Amino acid sequence: MAEGQLSTVPSSDNLSTICQPYAPENINSVSGIMAPVDDRPYRFSFYSNSLSATIHARNLSELPAEGQSFQDLFTGISIPSEGSTFKGIGSNRRSEKPPGDPGKPIGSSGGDYEASTWWLDVLSPTDEEMNVLSKVFGIHPLTTEDIQMEETREKIELFRNYYLVCFRSFDQDPYGPTYLEPLNMYIVVFREGILSFHFRPTPHPQNVRRRIKQLKDYINVTSDWISYALIDDITDAFGPLIQSIEYEVDSIDELVLILKDTEQSDMLRRIGLCRRKVLGLLRLMGSKADVVKGLAKRCNENWRVAPTSDIGLYLSDIQDHLITMTQNLNHYEKILSRSHSNYLAQISIEMTDANNQINDVLSKLTALGTILIPMNLVTGLWGMNVHVPGQDITGYAWFSSIVAALAAFAVIGGYTTYKFMRR
Numbered sequence: 001m002a003e004g005q006l007s008t009v010p011s012s013d014n015l016s017t018i019c020q021p022y023a024p025e026n027i028n029s030v031s032g033i034m035a036p037v038d039d040r041p042y043r044f045s046f047y048s049n050s051l052s053a054t055i056h057a058r059n060l061s062e063l064p065a066e067g068q069s070f071q072d073l074f075t076g077i078s079i080p081s082e083g084s085t086f087k088g089i090g091s092n093r094r095s096e097k098p099p100g101d102p103g104k105p106i107g108s109s110g111g112d113y114e115a116s117t118w119w120l121d122v123l124s125p126t127d128e129e130m131n132v133l134s135k136v137f138g139i140h141p142l143t144t145e146d147i148q149m150e151e152t153r154e155k156i157e158l159f160r161n162y163y164l165v166c167f168r169s170f171d172q173d174p175y176g177p178t179y180l181e182p183l184n185m186y187i188v189v190f191r192e193g194i195l196s197f198h199f200r201p202t203p204h205p206q207n208v209r210r211r212i213k214q215l216k217d218y219i220n221v222t223s224d225w226i227s228y229a230l231i232d233d234i235t236d237a238f239g240p241l242i243q244s245i246e247y248e249v250d251s252i253d254e255l256v257l258i259l260k261d262t263e264q265s266d267m268l269r270r271i272g273l274c275r276r277k278v279l280g281l282l283r284l285m286g287s288k289a290d291v292v293k294g295l296a297k298r299c300n301e302n303w304r305v306a307p308t309s310d311i312g313l314y315l316s317d318i319q320d321h322l323i324t325m326t327q328n329l330n331h332y333e334k335i336l337s338r339s340h341s342n343y344l345a346q347i348s349i350e351m352t353d354a355n356n357q358i359n360d361v362l363s364k365l366t367a368l369g370t371i372l373i374p375m376n377l378v379t380g381l382w383g384m385n386v387h388v389p390g391q392d393i394t395g396y397a398w399f400s401s402i403v404a405a406l407a408a409f410a411v412i413g414g415y416t417t418y419k420f421m422r423r
Helices: 070-075 127-137 141-148 204-215 223-255 267-285 288-299 309-382 397-422
Strands: 044-048 054-057 093-096 118-123 155-158 163-170 182-189 193-198
Touching (some): 127 141, 141 163, 155 288, 163 267, 223 267, 288 309
Parallel strands (some): 118 193
Antiparallel strands (some): 044 054, 163 182, 182 193
C-alpha cells in the first residue's frame, strides 16, 4: 500500500470486541444426532473478487473461515482447505459458489486491489456493530449517525477515504404490509471495497451479485462499479411498477367517459389508488436524478475518493432513465387529474339530470294538487254536520249542479295550469 493511503482492511484485533463465535444455548444438553436449529436470518454477506463464493453469516465472527483472520479474508489470502469448501463455525455460516467459476485461484491478483475488491452487505446493523465497523474502517461519525438514524434524505457526501451514497428504494413485496414504503440504502465506497447497509430485506444485493457473476469475465469489478450496480438495480426496480401504472392510467382514461352508470361504481376507487401510487413514486424519485448527477459530476473532478471517469458514463445513463421516469410519472399524474375531473363532471351532469326529472314530476304533482285541494275542501265542508243546499228538495238537481260545478272548476284549473306550464 502506498505511503499516505488509508487502509480499509480490518484486523482481528479491531473486531475482537464484537466478533465472538456464536454458540447456541444448551447445545450440550441436546441428545441424539439432531443439532439445534438456528432460524436467525443471515445478516452479513461478504463478496470478494478473490473468492469463488459469497459468504453469508449471522454475525461478524462467522465471516472468516476456521483459522482465517479478518485481514486475510478482506485481502483475499486463502487458507489450506479441502476442495473449495470453507470451514465455518457450525451451521451459522454458508457460502454460495457461482456457477461456471469452480476453480479460480484465491489471491491471484498480485497485489492489484481491483482483483481483491470486497463487498460487505449488512442487514439491520446494531449500534455496537456500527460502532465497531466505523472504528475499523475509519468511517466518519456523521456517516455513522446518518446510518443509525436511518437518514431519509438522498445525498452524496465525500470524505477523506471514502464517499457515502444515500439512495432510497421501496419494499417490492406486493403482498407485504409495507409494500411501496421507502427503504433506505446506505453505500460507503472505499477504493478497496464497499460497505452497504439497509434495515429491511431487499433483493438488490442479491441481484447485483448475480449480475457480477454474469459479467465478471467482461468487466473490472471495482468498488465504484458495485456502487453503480446497486444504484442501477434500484433504478430498474421502478420500471415494472411504472409500466403497470401506465397500463392502468390508459385504461382509466379510456373508460371514464364511456362506462354506464352501473359500471362506474369502482372508478373513483381505481383513480384514487392509482394517484396514490403515482404520488408515492414521485416522492421516491424526487431527488434521485440530482444525486446521480452530483455523483457523475464528481467523476470529472480531481477527487481522490470520487468514482473514476468511466463510471461517469454509466451514471449519466442512470440519470437519463431517472429523468424519463420522473417525466412519465408527472404525465400520468396530469392524466389522472384530468380523468378525476371528468369523472366528477360526469357525475355532476348525471345528478343534474336526475334532479331535473324529479323537479318535473314534482311540478306535475303540484299542479294536480292545486286542482284537487279546492275540490276536496268543498266536499269536506259539506260532509260535516252542516246544512247542504237542496237537501230538503227531492230529486238530483242540486247534486248534479254541484258535481257539474266541481267538474267545470277542474277543467278550467287544469287548462290554466297547462297553459302556465307551457310558457
